[in-house]
Amino acid sequence: MSRENLEAKAEKTLRDTDTFRVPVAIDLVAQRLNLTMEAGALGEDVSGMLIIRGERGAIGYNSGHARVRQRFTISHEIAHFLLHAKQGGKPQLFIDRYVAFRRDASSSAGVDRDEVEANQLGAALLMPKKLVQQEIRNNELNLDDEDAISMLAKRFQVSSAAMTNRLTNLGILR
Numbered sequence: 071m072s073r074e075n076l077e078a079k080a081e082k083t084l085r086d087t088d089t090f091r092v093p094v095a096i097d098l099v100a101q102r103l104n105l106t107m108e109a110g111a112l113g114e115d116v117s118g119m120l121i122i123r124g125e126r127g128a129i130g131y132n133s134g135h136a137r138v139r140q141r142f143t144i145s146h147e148i149a150h151f152l153l154h155a156k157q158g159g160k161p162q163l164f165i166d167r168y169v170a171f172r173r174d175a176s177s178s179a180g181v182d183r184d185e186v187e188a189n190q191l192g193a194a195l196l197m198p199k200k201l202v203q204q205e206i207r208n209n210e211l212n213l214d215d216e217d218a219i220s221m222l223a224k225r226f227q228v229s230s231a232a233m234t235n236r237l238t239n240l241g242i243l244r
């Protein structure tokens with residue numbers, strides 16, 4: 071799916087679930103998509119997982135991770151559900167290890183593409199383009215100032231690194 075379509079899909083998903091506001095209530099998005107959620111001790115390098123059976127999905131996320139990281143994980147798993155659930159297929163399992171977020175020579179191109187796509191939609195759900203632009207405008211933020219980025223990150227309840235990535239991908243930050 072193209073980047074523009076992913077942005078549109080993120081906004082539509084949030085509007086359909088009545089969650090298009092800052093900070094995005096990502097737990098509520100999952101709930102309104104009929105996804106169940108559970109925090110668990112998954113081991114240090116596992117961020118989260120998604121199990122899909124028929125129409126239903128369950129998200130597991132690492133209880134030991136910081137809340138901003140848990141939000142990122144939940145959003146990523148929601149993105150897998152929206153993008154990669156196969157209709158009427160066999161049960162599917164996605165497991166997201168920390169290493170899954172970087173390119174790995176041993177992983178197949180197909181898996182890589184799914185992960186890249188889930189990361190993009192996940193980021194767009196947590197930091198919707200229009201809401202990010204709106205916050206920058208309303209608060210007259212100067213993004214040359216690192217404090218402005220950390221303030222923006224706090225508003226959206228994401229890490230500063232995630233916000234910096236997002237601003238770069240949106241072409242707002244050079």
Ligand SMILES: [Zn+2]
Pocket residue numbers: 146150164165166170184185188
């Ligand atoms: Zn993934």
